[in-house]
Structures are given as structure tokens and as C-alpha cells.
Amino acid sequence: MTDRQDYSARDWRSHPPYAFAGYGSTALRAPARPLVPLAHTLSELTGPVYGHAAVAPLDDDLTRNAAKDGEPLGERIIVTGRVLDDRGRPVPETLVEIWQANAAGRYLHARDTHLAPLDPNFTGAGRCVTDADGRYTFTTIRPGAYPWRNHANAWRPPHIHFSLFGPTFVTRLVTQMFFHGDPLLALDPIFNAVPDAAARERLVARFSIDVTRPEWALGYEFDIVLRGPAATPTET
């Protein structure tokens, strides 16, 4: 059969370890045994395909996709970026799904017990598909910080959850986007579980006056780099 390319390995200098003492929920959930290496087969080198047909026109605008009788409260923002592979090539036609708290720091979720108001015009979920250049764009509301019970007086820094497939099952990535200059970042064990300072910076969106739309919304740029085909083709 055709030669296929393996994908690059997960770079464990970039990704957090499973067990991280500062993040309490890892204690009983992190596998204790080493991962078993798996050479890629057709099972790993294929994956779910969701193109433009999977998304509706308003899915990428969280300020409108759940609006009932007005606009959601908070600071309107535009978040855009390119999805690239680790050789710098765009990843076109890939699904990007996001979810987040509202401006008050509250999720529309039964398990969120934070005493902050829900917003009747905001669900906090969106999705889109990257264009030929790998670019995605969302319009949303800047999420608020919220408390959690990981340690005394623990607060999650404002963040947006991102979920991406990429072209295969092994390019899957679920991550979080943070905001530049946030004082809570230094205190957040989830962010700081990423071992390398430069890698942590790659989770922080950059304010951009070029993305900012006059009289409308502040703009942020957040590029996402997925695993890509390895340099050397191998026979499968």
C-alpha cells in the first residue's frame, strides 16, 4: 500500500506531565505507569473529518449565537489566529471548538456553583472551521476570572478553552488560551503545569491593534501549533 508519513511525537517539553502536585485533581487521575509507545498505523494517521458543512453561520459569533433579547454583557473581543503544524504549514479545513465563562466568570453549566450571574444572552460555546490559510476567527466576550477549590483562595485566570482535531487522530489538541499581562497567570497551577516558560507563553494571546475593529471590539491573536507529518516518510 501507499507509503504514509508518521506524525511527529508529542513534545513532552511543551506539554504538561500528567501528575502535577499543584493541581489536586491530577492526584488520583494521572496514570502512574509510563505510556506505551505506539508506532503509527492507519488508525492513528486517519481521524474525524468535519468541514464547513459541520458549522452554522453564527457558530463563530458567541455574542450572537445565543442572543435572546439583546447582547451579552461584557467586553466584546475578536480572537483570531492560524492553526499550523510543527513545520509551520497551515492546517486548513479543521474544526475549532471553544467554550468559556461569561464576563462575570460563570459557566452556563449545572456544576458551576460560583455566585456570579448568568447572562441570558450568552451560552459561551462556539465553533468554526479554518480557512485555506489555517485561519480561524471568533467574536466573543472577554471571560471573567472565577474561583475554584484547588487551594485556598484559588482563582482561574480568564481563559477560553480550545479543542482541535487537525488532520488525524494523533493531532488532537485540547488547550486553553489566556490573556497577556494577567496577574493570575503566575498563580495558576494548570497554566504552570507546563514545564517550560517559553511553552507557557504560547498559551497567551497577544493583543493586536490590527485585529481590533474600530468602534467595535478589541482584537487578540492566538496561533495554535499541532503535530505535523514527520520529516522522513516511513513505510507502513
Added chain:
Amino acid sequence: MPQTPSQTVGPFFHLALAPDAPGVTPIAGNVLAGPQTRGERITVEGRVLDGAGVPVDDALIELWQANAAGRYAHPDDDRDAVALDPAFSGFGRAATGADGSFRFETVKPGRVPGRGNTLQAPHLNLVVLARGLLSHLFTRLYFADEAEANDEDPVLAAVDPSRRHTLLAARDGTAQPPVYRLDIRLQGPDETVFFDA
């Protein structure tokens, strides 16, 4: 270029990845097999358990599989001799319930090639996401009643024999459709084999 680090999916992923509100259409749910899908219908069930044996009630299981003939619905699986099934995408998502359980309604996959001249046993490719998992986990589900194929499977062969049973789902043929059961243990003496895929 360096990869973007993974972060936990957290406890609130249902909003986007497993929505159940009216009017919100999920891209994928836990029913993969429709009325037109070809192949043997099966139910796959299990629980996700933490290191203390406590059910994980906020995990998301993602499933990727070949169709009943053994072909993936993906452009890079270009083996035209094996038929695609227009009524089967091969991808599903299931959020765990209060008892840590998940369930898929699907078809048993056919065999797909492995590396070199090998053939893999029928299997489901799984991703596990949860609060407390800073990166997702890859694992596989094999079918215990496929003993012969399992013996030839190159991926199972690379797993320590004492741990292989953590990937083998037992068949309950008394149910209709038959149920395959496999628990996913994140930690502990019977920890599931997770792959660095």
C-alpha cells in the same frame, strides 16, 4: 515550530463538546450506527474510574473507528478495494454519567492493516479527556472474542502480556445487540494501558 501545550478539558466541556440543550446540535454523539449503517450492531459500555476506584463523572470519551468492512472514513485511507459506508463516519463522543459510565451504539469494526505486512485485530481508538488530565490519553479497545486476530495484532504484541487484559472488552451475547464492556482505570493496580501515540 514548537507545539502548543495541552491543557485540561476541565469540568465544563459539555457546553461545547457534549451539548444537550435544545437547539444545540452536537457535531458527534454516542450513537454512531444509524438504520442504514452496515455491519454487526454492538453496544460498548464501560466506566471511567480513578486511582481510588471512584467513578469519574466528568470525563469525555472520544471514539474513532473503521467501518464494518475495515475502512476509515478519511481521505488518507484510499484503499478503494474496501468499501466506504456512507452511513458511517466512525467518530463519536460520550460524556460519562454520575456513575462514571459511558456508552456507544456502533458497529463492530473490520480489520485494518498495521505496519509492514501485518493486519490489526478489530479495535476502537479512544481518547480520554477529563478534569485532572492535563493532556488527553490515547487507548484502544479490543474485542475479547477475537482471540485469533488479537494474537496476531502487532500493537497488542508490544504491550506487556500482564497488562493486555486492560484493553480487552468482554462480550455479553445475551443482550441484543451484544454488549462489549470495558472499564478505563486511570490509575491503580489494574491501570489501563495508555499509549504514547
